[in-house]
Amino acid sequence: MCDSILEDIFIKRSQQRRKTSPLNYKERWFILTWDKLCYYDYDADKGKRKGLRGSVDLEKIKCVETVQTEANCPRERIYAFQVIYDEGPLYIFAKTEEVRAQWIKKLKELVQTNKDLMQKYHPCFWIDGTWLCCQQEVKQAMGCKVLNKQNGFAYGRGSYKPLPPTPSEEKSSPWSPPQVPESDKHPSGMKVIAQYNHPAMMSQDLELQKDEEYTVLDTSNPNWWKARDKYGNEGYIPSNYVVTVGNGLDRHDWYCKNTNRSQAEKLLKTENKDGGFMVRDSSKPGKYTVSLFTKGGGDSGGSCKHYNICTTPNGMFYLAEKHNFNTIPELINYHQHNSAGMFSRLKYIVSNRARPPSTAGLGYDMWEIDPSCLTFIRVLGTGQFGVVQHGKWNGQHDVAIKMIKPGAMSEDDFIEEAKVMMMLHHENLVQLYGVCTKTSSIYIVTEFLSNGCLLTYLREGLRQHPTSVQLLEMCKDVSEGMAYLESKQYIHRDLAARNCCVDGNGTVKVTDFGLSRYVLDDEYTSSAGSKFPVRWSPPEVLLYCRFSSKSDIWAYGVLMWEVYTLGKLPYEQLNNNDIVSQVSRGLRLYRPQMACEKVHGIMASCWLDKADERPTFQELAFSVQDLLYELQ
Structure with missing residues (x-):
């Protein structure tokens, strides 16, 4: 199996500039492998490939299609195609129709078993804040053209879902569980191999035995698939516990x-x-x-x-x-x-598979947790909402239990939001398993991470002096978790080292995303309050309470500073009032001794005065990844 499947020099259109201009279009060296689509700087004079500019995991691709040519476009931009993934469309321009067709065919072959393939797409470009095909002004707006069922996607790995409504149709929540027609419940018959044991904890579960083969029957829920074992038993399994038969290296414990x-x-x-x-x-x-x-x-x-x-x-x-x-x-x-x-x-x-990954919830369609199934072991700490304890669910599954003190949060609103938050699933987010609402105070049940809070880990848990690579890897974990939230249009509002956790393998995961919206404490919700995260807030939040993904970017820069100072308090010599005044006038945190100029440059890019000039989390993740490669 050759690592590089296709290579070619294409023109790529930048997605980051606010106005489309000739500066958007640059030649890049594209390489397609079995796992990723990568693009690099290209030195045309020397004909050489240079540094990595970005990559897309093939498993995240939702659609590959042509793009209708704009009127009067230059000759070199006639043969356009788009690769749509979590961050939106990646626009690529091939030199000939034959080359474009070759790349589209191969990409479709590689991604046809992806979980979340699209059935509607935009056939024209997104330019200067508008979709040219349907004139919608929201970049994440649902596509306006139905994909042809022969396009290589429609009969992939159980990917059929009813077509979501366009804005002109009845509005519904994008998080609503898809309703799959009965005739499409068993579309694929895909064979998978279990990588981990998974007991049948609930009546609708199917037990998984490591290395056993199963037949997938329904993948309409991306996190819990219905499957059948070799004895004919059927039930739901966590989709991240299995790999497709013949799926390359994933089959091997090493x-x-x-x-x-x-x-x-x-x-x-x-x-x-x-x-x-x-x-x-x-x-x-x-x-x-x-x-x-x-x-x-x-x-x-x-x-x-x-x-x-x-x-x-x-x-x-x-x-x-x-x-x-x-x-x-x-x-x-x-x-x-x-x-x-x-x-x-x-x-x-030596394998990291001894510790199975977290699942999106404790079972299929299960968000209400019976409190009698919880056992409390020890107190982990006290947070904004109340006491957090280490516990067990059903006597075997480690969980963290956040016990909400009365009057600390807007409970009814949060319970509705919890159903949405459980759908968020990423290796760098602390997984929400469910809530207990039938107790005197609400319990929030999440994944348990043995190394605890990142802030405490930085101050006390590192057993030896950390390397620059180790610190940057922590920052990379957070940037990738936040890039996922950003792709889901989710704002954290309180990103800081205290709101990240560390698992037993040293992976950092973001927690408590979005919870600050439900706090009922005036000192926490008002920038004048002593509990408000002033030290992590940009000027537009301090002065006008304008939260956005760009205010999360500012907080990420401060979190990087926390990591490279091993948990120091930002602006430690100043009180909150002084911080509001001086940050609004241009004060920024100093470069930590352990941070090189390039690391500090990434931090500084997060602290630009104008919010729209700050990078996205996807760009930050690429920057950190590039720097990691340089350091190693």
Whole structure:
């Protein structure tokens, strides 16, 4: 299997400029791999590829289609196509119709089993705040043209959903569970393999046994699929616990997806076995790295070595140039028996799969939790709403329970919002499992993260002096969680280190997103109050209470500063009144000693006076990823 499927030089249109101009259009070197669509700077004079400018995970693509040409457009922009994902449309211009058709065909083949494919799209461009095809002025507006069922998507992995209404039709919530016609309940018969055990906790659940095969019957709920086991039993399973049959590296325990360098080293050192290894995603998109723990080389405590998996011009994989293989599993199998130039052969698989991922809720269509199923273990702390405890659900599943003190929040409004918040599911968000409303005070039940609050972790939990890479990886986790919220048009309003948590593997997750809207404490909701997060707020919030995704961007810059000062209080010498006055006049936080100029540059970009000049979270995530690659 060749890592690079297609490569070509295309013109790309920037999505960030407010007005469309010739400056929007730049040549980029596009590379399509089995996992990502990446684009790089291109030096036309030297004919060379330069730094990564961005990438799109194939699993996030919702539609690939042509775009109708604008009137009087230049010749080089005739053959346009669009790749639509969470952030909106990516507009690409091919040089010929044949090349465009080739890329669209291949992309559709690769994404036809994605979960959330579209049935309506915009056939024309989004330009200067308007869709040219339907004149809608909201970029996230539903498409106005129905996709042809032969377009390569319609019969993908159970992707059929009823067409949502356009703005001219009856308005409904985009979060409403899709109603799937009975005839389309079993569209695919897709075969999947369980990566984790999952007990049947509720009557509608289907038990999963690791490495067993299942048939998927209904994928209308993106987080809980209906499936059948080999004995004919049917029920609901968490979709992130399974992978499709033949789905590449995901089948192998040694592949640790979403594991960064610091996390890999922590896992390998904890296992402390000579020859312990894993394969992880490289910081360079579309590439893979073998991380190996060895007790050779003169280091008595052992050390970690990282080997990039390289490819030959004809698509063969290798670690040692003399030993080439058609696939990565063949390469790993060889090096499990031969060191071939490495410090050790690959002796022991070290995996991050011992700890299953969180599920979107504790079961299918379950948001109300019976309080009798909860066991309280210990108090974790006290927050704005009340006491937070570590507990168990059904005696086995670790959870965090936030016990809301009477009068602390607008309960009825929150309960309605909780149904929406449970649909938010990302590896860098603390998962909301449900609520208990049949108790004297509301309980909010969430995922439990063993390393607790990020602020406390920075101040007390880091056992050794952290590296710049480790700190930047924490910032990357937060930026990716926030980019997901941004894509869902969700505003956090209180982003700070105290509102992030750290799991046992060191992954940082954002929590309490959107909760500040339901606080009934005047000191918390008014910028004049002593509890208001003044130190994390931009001028437009301090002066006018204007919250937006751009005010979250400002707070993210302050959170980065917290990370690089290991939890210091921002503007520690000033009181709230002084901060409001001086920040509004241009005061900004200083560069932390542990932050290089490029890291501080990212922080500073979050603190621009004009909100619309600040980057998006997607741009921040790319910037942090690029810098991580440089540092490693």
